[in-house]
Amino acid sequence: MSTNDFDLDQFKATYFEECAELLIDAETRLADLQHNPENVDAEDLNAIFRVVHSVKGGAGAFSFDQLVGFAHIYEALLDKMRQGEIQITEDIVTLLLSANDILTNLIQAAQNGITVPEDDFIDIKNKLNLLAFDQPISSSVEEDATEITTPEEKSAKKYIISFTPKPELLQHANEPLLLAREMKALGELTTIVNTDRLPSIQKIISDEAYFSWVFELVSDCSLTDVEEVFEFVTEDCDLEIKIDGDPKKEEISSQSTSSESTENSDEKSLETTKKQAVEAMQAPTIPTSVPAKPTPAGNNQTSQRVSSIRVELDRVDRLVNMVGELVITQAMLRQQVDNLPSELAAFMAKGFEDLGMHTREIQESVMAVRMQPVKSVFARIPRLVRELASKLGKKVELETSGEHTEVDKTVIEQLSDPLTHMIRNSLDHGIEETPEDRKTVGKPELATVTLSAEHRSGRIHIIVTDDGRGINRERVRSKAIEKGIINADENLTDEAIDDLIFSPGFSTAEEVTDVSGRGVGMDVVRRNISNLGGRISVHSTPGKGTKFVMSLPLTLAVLDGMVVAVGREKFIISLTSIIESLRPAKAELHRLSNGANVVSLRGEYIRLIKLHQLFNIPGARKDPSKALVVVVEIEGGKQVGILVDELLGQQQVVIKSLEENYDPVDGISAATILGNGMVALILDVDGLDAMARQVNHRSDPSDLEDTDTVLLSENSKSLTHPPDLAEKEIDNPLSNETQDLEVMEQN
Amino acid sequence: MKLEVSDQTATIELAPSLDIFVAEELLALFVDADNKSLDLNINAGGVEKASTACLQIIHSAAVSCIEADRTFQITEASDVLVTAFKDLGLYSKITMRS
Numbered sequence: 095m096s097t098n099d100f101d102l103d104q105f106k107a108t109y110f111e112e113c114a115e116l117l118i119d120a121e122t123r124l125a126d127l128q129h130n131p132e133n134v135d136a137e138d139l140n141a142i143f144r145v146v147h148s149v150k151g152g153a154g155a156f157s158f159d160q161l162v163g164f165a166h167i168y169e170a171l172l173d174k175m176r177q178g179e180i181q182i183t184e185d186i187v188t189l190l191l192s193a194n195d196i197l198t199n200l201i202q203a204a205q206n207g208i209t210v211p212e213d214d215f216i217d218i219k220n221k222l223n224l225l226a227f228d229q230p231i232s233s234s235v236e237e238d239a240t241e242i243t244t245p246e247e248k249s250a251k252k253y254i255i256s257f258t259p260k261p262e263l264l265q266h267a268n269e270p271l272l273l274a275r276e277m278k279a280l281g282e283l284t285t286i287v288n289t290d291r292l293p294s295i296q297k298i299i300s301d302e303a304y305f306s307w308v309f310e311l312v313s314d315c316s317l318t319d320v321e322e323v324f325e326f327v328t329e330d331c332d333l334e335i336k337i338d339g340d341p342k343k344e345e346i347s348s349q350s351t352s353s354e355s356t357e358n359s360d361e362k363s364l365e366t367t368k369k370q371a372v373e374a375m376q377a378p379t380i381p382t383s384v385p386a387k388p389t390p391a392g393n394n395q396t397s398q399r400v401s402s403i404r405v406e407l408d409r410v411d412r413l414v415n416m417v418g419e420l421v422i423t424q425a426m427l428r429q430q431v432d433n434l435p436s437e438l439a440a441f442m443a444k445g446f447e448d449l450g451m452h453t454r455e456i457q458e459s460v461m462a463v464r465m466q467p468v469k470s471v472f473a474r475i476p477r478l479v480r481e482l483a484s485k486l487g488k489k490v491e492l493e494t495s496g497e498h499t500e501v502d503k504t505v506i507e508q509l510s511d512p513l514t515h516m517i518r519n520s521l522d523h524g525i526e527e528t529p530e531d532r533k534t535v536g537k538p539e540l541a542t543v544t545l546s547a548e549h550r551s552g553r554i555h556i557i558v559t560d561d562g563r564g565i566n567r568e569r570v571r572s573k574a575i576e577k578g579i580i581n582a583d584e585n586l587t588d589e590a591i592d593d594l595i596f597s598p599g600f601s602t603a604e605e606v607t608d609v610s611g612r613g614v615g616m617d618v619v620r621r622n623i624s625n626l627g628g629r630i631s632v633h634s635t636p637g638k639g640t641k642f643v644m645s646l647p648l649t650l651a652v653l654d655g656m657v658v659a660v661g662r663e664k665f666i667i668s669l670t671s672i673i674e675s676l677r678p679a680k681a682e683l684h685r686l687s688n689g690a691n692v693v694s695l696r697g698e699y700i701r702l703i704k705l706h707q708l709f710n711i712p713g714a715r716k717d718p719s720k721a722l723v724v725v726v727e728i729e730g731g732k733q734v735g736i737l738v739d740e741l742l743g744q745q746q747v748v749i750k751s752l753e754e755n756y757d758p759v760d761g762i763s764a765a766t767i768l769g770n771g772m773v774a775l776i777l778d779v780d781g782l783d784a785m786a787r788q789v790n791h792r793s794d795p796s797d798l799e800d801t802d803t804v805l806l807s808e809n810s811k812s813l814t815h816p817p818d819l820a821e822k823e824i825d826n827p828l829s830n831e832t833q834d835l836e837v838m839e840q841n
Numbered sequence: 842m843k844l845e846v847s848d849q850t851a852t853i854e855l856a857p858s859l860d861i862f863v864a865e866e867l868l869a870l871f872v873d874a875d876n877k878s879l880d881l882n883i884n885a886g887g888v889e890k891a892s893t894a895c896l897q898i899i900h901s902a903a904v905s906c907i908e909a910d911r912t913f914q915i916t917e918a919s920d921v922l923v924t925a926f927k928d929l930g931l932y933s934k935i936t937m938r939s
Contacts, residue, residue, distance in 0.1 A: 264861060264893060264894050269861075269892060269893060270893045270929065271891065271892060271893050271896075271925055271928055271929060274928045274929060274930075275928055278928065285927075285928065285929065286930055287929055287930035287931055289900065289904075289931075292897060292900060292901050292904065293901065294901060294904070294905045294908075295868070295871050295872055295875050295898070295901045295902045295904075295905040296872060296875060296905070298868065298897065298898060298901045300861075300864035300865040300867075300868045300894060300898060301861055301864060301865075301894055303893065303897075304897055305893070305897060305929065307929075307930060
C-alpha cells in the first residue's frame with residue numbers, strides 16, 4: 095500500500111491496544127485447548143486463527159515484517175488445523191502455546207521498535223513451517239513473509255475481484271483508492287468502475303460510497319495476499335474474489351455481510367457486475383442520465399449493530415472527575431438546606447433526596463464504565479507459569495477461576511506486578527524443588543497453583559494458592575534473626591512468623607536466581623498493595639501449601655466512608671475496614687507496660703490508636719471512656735481501635751490523591767472534599783497502626799489516669815515495638831498540613 | 842476553496858488536500874454552482890492528495906453539468922489527481938485539459 099498520502103502512525107497505538115486484547119482472547123482459548131485437546135471446540139480454533147490473522151494484517155499495514163513473517167506461518171498452521179488437515183494433539187497445542195508466546199514477544203518488539211533475534215524463535219518457526227508447509231527453514235536468515243508461498247501459489251494467476259462498497263464504507267475510514275493501489279502493487283491491475291449508483295450533485299451525500307469496481311489482477315501472489323488487501327473492509331462491502339480459468343478455485347473467496355450477496359449463485363454476482371461494468375465502459379464519456387434507482391445510502395441504510403465502542407481512558411477519567419465534583423456540589427448544596435425556613439427546607443430536602451439518588455446512580459454507572467474483568471491480568475499468568483515451570487524444572491498446572499470478576503481499571507493496571515511476583519514466589523519457593531520430591535511426600539508430580547478472584551464485602555479478593563511445601567517457619571525464623579529483623583529471644587506466633595516474609599530484605603533463597611530470591615520481593619508486593627488501599631495476608635500449612643490473599647478496593651476513585659471528628663478535625667475511615675464502634679467503660683481500658691493502651695472487647699484486647707496524639711490535634715477528647723472507639727480491621731486480619739470524638743455519619747467521598755496534589759502523609763491514604771467545601775483526610779488504618787506502634791511510649795499517663803492498669807503478656811508481634819524507637823519524636827502537626835491542603839484545593 | 846463566478850462560469854480552485862474532510866465543503870460549492878446553473882471550471886493544479894469521496898463529488902458534478910447542457914472542465918490537473926482518477930478507473934470517463 096502506498097502510504098504517501100496517508101500517515102499510519104496515528105493508528106499504531108490503537109493497533110497495539112487491539113493486539114493486547116486479541117492476545118488475551120487467544121491465550122484464553124489456547125488454555126481451553128490445552129485442558130481438553132481431545133475435544134476441541136472448532137470455534138476456539140477459528141477464533142485463534144482470526145486473532146493471528148488480524149495481528150498479521152495490522153502488522154502488514156505498519157510494515158512490521160518480522161511479525162508478519164511469523165504470523166503468516168502460525169496462521170497457516172492454524173488454517174490447516176481448522177480445516178482438519180492436522181490433528182490436534184497435546185504436542186501441537188504446546189507448539190501453539192509457544193507460537194503464541196513468540197507472537198506476543200514480536201508484537202512487544204514491534205511496539206518498542208526493535209527486532210527480536212531470529213535465533214530466539216527459529217526452532218518454533220521451523221516446527222510451524224514443517225507442519226504448515228512441509229518445509230522447515232533451516233537457517234535464521236531474515237525472510238519476507240510475502241515470499242513464503244506454497245508451490246501452487248507461485249505461478250501468475252488472474253484474479254477477478256468484484257468490490258461493491260456499502261454506503262458507510264467511507265465513513266468507517268476506509269479508502270477504495272488505497273485498496274486499488276495496494277492491489278496495483280501486487281501485479282498488473284485493470285480497474286473497471288461502475289458509476290451507476292452515483293446520484294446527482296443535488297442528492298449526493300459527501301461521505302457515502304457510490305462507486306463499485308471489478309478489478310482484474312494478474313499476479314503470482316497468493317489468494318491470501320489478495321484477500322488481505324480487503325481484510326479491513328469486508329464488513330463494509332460485498333466482495334468476491336475469483337481466480338479466472340481455474341474452476342477448482344472459482345468462488346474461492348466470497349465475503350459479504352449482506353444476505354443478498356450470499357444468496358447469489360456462483361456466477362451471478364460476478365457476471366452481473368462485469369456486465370454492468372462493461373456497459374458502463376461502453377457508455378458515453380460522461381453519462382447523460384442519472385440513474386433513476388433509489389439512493390442506496392443515507393436514510394434507508396441499515397445501520398450496523400454496535401455493541402461496544404473504544405473510548406480513550408482520559409475521557410472516562412474526565413467524566414469520573416466531573417461526576418465526583420457533582421457529588422461534592424450536591425453535598426454542599428444539601429448542607430445549605432439546613433439554613434432554609436422549615437417549610438422550604440422540607441420541600442428542598444425531598445428534592446435533594448431524589449437528586450442524591452440520581453447522582454449516586456450516575457456515579458455508579460460512570461464507575462461501571464471503568465470496571466473491567468480481571469481476565470486481562472489473569473490471561474498473562476498461564477504464560478508466566480509455563481515459562482517459570484520450564485525454567486525451574488517443575489511440573490505445574492495453573493487453575494484459574496473468577497476471571498470475569500470486575501474491578502476498576504486503575505486497580506487492574508496496578509495488579510499485574512504484585513500478582514506476577516506472587517506467582518513467581520509460589521513457583522519458586524512454594525512448590526517442591528523437583529517432581530520427585532513431591533512423589534516422595536506422597537503428592538502428585540504435577541503441582542497445582544490456583545489463581546482466583548471474587549468480590550467480598552465491597553472489595554475484590556485475589557487469591558493465589560499452591561499445594562507445595564508450605565512456609566518453613568523454622569527457616570524463616572532463623573533467617574529473620576540472622577538478618578536482624580527479629581530478636582533471637584522473640585516469641586512469635588505461627589502467623590507472625592509467616593508474616594515475616596513481607597519484611598524488607600527478607601529472603602530464604604539460598605541462591606539468587608532470575609526467578610526470585612533477591613530479597614526485594616514480598617515487602618514490595620505488600621507496599622504496592624498497601625498503596626492501592628489493599629492488604630495482603632498469607633496462610634500456610636507446612637507440607638500442604640500456602641495461600642496468599644490480596645484484598646483490594648474495587649475502585650480508587652470513590653470510597654464509602656465514615657466521617658469522624660477529632661477535635662476540630664474531620665477524618666474519613668473506609669467503611670469496609672470498620673467492624674464496629676463503641677464507647678468503652680473505664681473498666682475495659684488498660685495500659686500495657688510499653689505504654690500502649692488497649693480496650694478489652696469480648697475477652698480480647700484491642701490496641702487503641704489515638705489520632706489526637708498521632709496528629710497532635712488540640713481540643714480532642716483524650717479520655718477513651720469519654721470518646722468513641724472505632725474498631726477496624728488491619729493487615730493480616732488483626733483489629734485495632736481508633737479513638738475519635740464522635741461519628742458524624744456515612745458518606746460516599748471522592749478520593750483525591752495526596753501524592754498527586756500534595757505530598758504523602760504518614761497514616762493518611764488520600765483526601766476528599768466534604769459537603770462544606772473543607773478538605774477531610776482519609777485514614778490509612780494500616781499506616782496508623784505502624785505509627786501508633788512507634789509512639790506507644792508517648793501516651794500521656796493522664797489519658798488513662800482513672801483506668802485500671804494491667805500488664806499484659808505480649809506474645810504477639812503486633813503488640814511490641816522496637817526499643818530503639820522509644821524516644822523518637824513525633825513531628826506530624828496535622829493542622830498545618832490540613833491548612834496547606836485547603837489553600838491548595840482552593841487554588 | 843472558493844467559488845469565483847465570471848460570465849456564467851464558476852471557477853473553483855481545488856484545495857491541496859482533497860480528503861474526506863473537505864468533501865462536504867467541495868460538495869457545497871458544486872451545489873451552489875448547480876443552483877446558479879453555472880458552467881464549471883475546476884482548477885486542480887494544486888491537488889496533492891485525493892480521496893474517493895471527493896472524486897465521487899467531482900464526478901457527480903460533471904454528470905450534473907453535462908446533463909444540464911453546461912460545460913464542465915478540469916484544468917491543470919496535478920499528477921496526484923490524474924493518478925487518483927486512473928487508479929479508480931475513472932480516467933476514461935472525464936476530460937481533463939492541461
